[in-house]
C-alpha cells in the first residue's frame with residue numbers, strides 16, 4: 001500500500017488545492033485482448049443460496065453465493081474480517097459487475113476487536129477537477145439532460161473510482177493478506193466463470209440499450225447480441241488478468257499506469273456506437289484526477305439509541321447522519337409499546353424529517369460546512385420531534401430544521417420544504433463479515449446505476465461508474481450537493497455497526513439509492529423496537545418515506561399496513577407511481593452477535609433473487625423465513641439485547 005492513496009479525514013481540504021496537469025491519455029493498443037465471455041455449458045459451482053446461517057468462528061453475508069463462499073474460505077484459511085471483506089468484494093466485482101467493482105466506490109466500516117475502535121474508509125468517487133457546475137446541462141438545448149438513460153449513460157457521469165484505493169487501504173490498515181492474496185480467489189472466479197441466474201440475465205437485458213450505446217461493452221455483456229442465457233457460465237478473463245496484474249503491482253498501477261490513461265481517455269472520448277440514439281455526453285476526467293485520488297480514513301458518525309451505540313458513515317455520505325437523526329427522533333417515543341399503525345406512523349414521520357435536513361445540509365464536508373454535531377444531537381432531534389402529530393401525517397415535503405436555532409423545545413423556526421430529487425432504480429451491493437477474533441466489517445460498494453455508466457474499460461473487464469449523477473442535476477440556491485471539481489457527490493450509503501456495551505450487536509447495510517437510509521433505519525427499528533428476530537427484521541416488508549407526498553412501499557407492506565396507516569393520512573404509493581421504484585426495496589445483509597460468540601448471519605431471503613449468509617462452524621442453517629413468521633432464530637440473544 002502506498003500512503004498516497006489513503007489520508008485521514010483532515011486531509012480533505014488538501015484535495016481542493018490539487019491541480020491536474022494535462023491528461024494526454026492514450027488508449028493502450030492491445031487492451032482488447034482477452035475480452036469475451038464463455039457461455040459454455042452449465043457448471044454447478046456454488047449457486048446455493050442460504051439466507052440464514054447460525055454458528056461460530058466467523059461469518060460472511062453477501063447477495064451472492066459465490067462471493068460469500070470466497071469470503072468464507074478466506075476466514076477458514078485464517079484470514080481476518082478485512083481480508084475476507086476485500087476478497088468478497090472483489091468476487092462481487094465478478095458476479096455482480098453491474099453493481100460493484102474496480103470502476104466504482106463505496107464506504108467501508110471496520111470494528112477492531114482489540115481496540116474496540118470503529119473506523120471508516122470513505123472510498124467515494126470524486127468529480128474531475130475540470131468539471132464545471134453546469135456539466136449536466138445539455139449545452140445544445142440549455143436544458144438538463146434527462147436523467148436516465150441519457151445522463152447516466154455518459155462520460156460526464158463517471159467519477160474517479162475509489163474502490164481500488166479502498167481495498168488497498170483497508171488491507172494496509174487492518175488486513176493480514178497482501179493485495180495479491182486477497183484478489184486471487186476473485187481472479188480465479190473470473191477465469192472459471194459463474195453460473196448465470198435470472199437476475200443477471202434480466203439486469204443485462206435491462207441495460208441492453210445503454211450497453212449498445214458503446215462499441216465496446218456489448219462484446220463482453222451481450223455476446224452475439226443477447227444477454228447470456230440462464231444456466232450458462234459467464235467468464236471474464238480480462239477481469240481475471242486485471243486482478244492478477246493489480247495484485248502484482250499494487251493499486252498505483254490503476255491510478256497512474258495504463259489503466260488510468262485508458263479511463264481518462266474513455267471519459268473524454270466515450271466509444272459511442274454509430275447506431276445509438278443516446279447522446280453519450282463526454283466528461284472531463286484527466287489522468288491527474290486519477291493520480292490525485294485518495295481514500296479517506298475518517299471517524300464514523302455516532303449516536304446512542306435505547307442503550308445501543310450506532311456507528312455509521314460521515315459525509316460525503318448522508319447515510320450515518322440521516323439514519324442517526326431518524327433514530328434520535330424515534331427515540332423520543334415508546335414505539336415498542338405502540339400498535340403497528342402508530343409505530344409505523346412514527347417511523348415514517350421521523351424519516352421524512354431527517355430527509356428534509358439531509359436535503360438542506362448534507363454534502364461533501366470538504367466543500368460545504370455540514371453541521372453534523374447539530375444534526376446528530378438529542379436536542380435537535382427533540383425539537384424536530386415536536387413537529388410530529390401523533391394522529392396525523394404532516395403534509396410533505398416538511399421543512400428542514402434550523403441548526404442555528406434550536407434548544408430541544410417546541411419552538412423551531414419554520415423554513416419551506418422542498419422535494420428531495422433523488423432518483424430510483426439505482427443499484428449497489430453490500431456485504432457483512434465477522435472473524436473469529438471479533439473484528440467486523442460492514443461494506444457497501446457501488447457503481448451507482450445498475451450497469452453504472454454502461455462503459456466498459458476494454459480489455460480490463462470492469463464497468464465505469466455513473467456516481468456523479470448523485471450530484472444535484474439542477475442547482476438550487478444553497479444546495480450543499482452542487483457539482484464542483486474534486487468534490488464527492490452526496491451518497492446515501494449507510495453501512496452501520498450497532499454496539500452494546502462496547503461489543504458488536506449488529507452489523508448491517510443494503511443497496512437502494514436513498515432508500516438505503518430508510519431500509520437501515522427500518523431494520524434497526526424492526527429488530528430493536530418491534531421485537532423481530534434478525535431474519536424477520538430483514539424479511540419484513542419495507543416502506544420508505546423520504547419527505548415526499550407519497551410513501552414508497554413494497555406491495556406486501558401496502559397489503560399488511562396500508563389500512564392501518566390510512567387513518568393517519570399516509571399515502572402509500574401504488575406500484576408504478578412516481579415514488580415507487582419497484583416491487584422490492586433494498587437487498588440487505590447483516591450479522592447479529594449473540595452470547596458466547598454465536599453469530600447469526602442473514603441475507604435477503606427473496607429480494608434480488610436472495611443472498612447467501614455463511615458461518616465457519618454452522619450449528620443451524622435456516623430456510624427462508626416467511627415474512628412476519630417468527631422463526632425463533634435469535635430468541636435468546638434477542639431477549640438479551642432488548
Ligand code: GLU
Pocket residue numbers: 425426427428446448449467470490491492493510511512513514516
Ligand atoms: N449511488 C447511490 C448512493 O451513493 C447508491 C446507489 C444504490 O444503492 O443503488 O447513495
